[in-house]
Amino acid sequence: MHIVPLESLGEKICIIGPSSSGKSSLAKALGNKLDFKVLYLDQIAHLPNTNWQPREKELIRADHHEFINKNNNWIIEGNYSFLMKDRFSSASCIIWLDFKRIGSLIRFIKRGMQNSKDRAGNLEGAKEQINWDMLRHILYVAPKNRFKYAKLISESNAMLVHIKSMKELNKYYQEWELDKRFG
Known part of the structure; x- marks a missing residue:
């Protein structure tokens, strides 16, 4: 496995993937390391x-x-x-x-049971963390989106870092010297 150097990522980074794959945690860790603004899409979508x-x-x-145009360097995590x-x-x-759905499902349930208000990307004031719609989304909708994401990525000029497992x-995290407290 070839690890892309941190300095090769540039100044505008998108992080996508299934629910509970670690997008928000990675965005927070990278934002802290690089001193970039971070946008958690769930927070503007709800x-x-x-x-x-x-x-x-x-x-x-x-x-x-507005976020894209207002900031010179940024990290945006989420799909939408x-x-x-x-x-x-x-x-x-x-x-x-790009993780398997069973791992995402297990992490989603575990994360929901912990219900940490301080979790990166969490919605302010949300009390419910586990619901049937999200479970259905992880199991049935997200796997179908892979093809759509691959097509949109291929149509962009952005470099792709394709990570397929935890x-x-x-x-x-280790190679980029990211602080696990932020991830």
């Missing part, structure tokens, strides 16, 4: 102090667009495929955490 009640797509799109083309066209690098991700 109303705070709700149990993940979605916002209108146009409001999400406006916040997403209706925003990917815009995000990927500005990105220098896309980090794709073991590989841990090697990147």
Whole structure:
């Protein structure tokens, strides 16, 4: 496995992948290391102090667009495929955490049971962390999205860092000297 050097990622980094793959934790760790602004898409896609009640797509799109245009260097974590083309066209690098669904499911349930308010990317005021819609999404919807993501990535000019397991991700943490407290 070849590890891409940290300095090769550029100044505009997208992190995508299934729920509970570690996108938010990696974004936080990289943001801390590189001193980049971080946008957690779940936080702009849902109303705070709700149990993940979605916002209108146009409001999400406006916040997403503003973040991309306002900052010279950034990390955006999350999927929301209706925003990917815009995000990927500005990105220098896309980090794709492309993990198997059973691992994501186990991490999602474990994370939900811990219900840490301080978790990177968590929605302010959300009390419910496990729901049937997300379980269904992890098991049935997310695997189908892989083809859509691959196509959108191939249409971008961004460098791809394709990480296919937690073991590989841990090697990147080590090589990039990322602080595990932020990941």
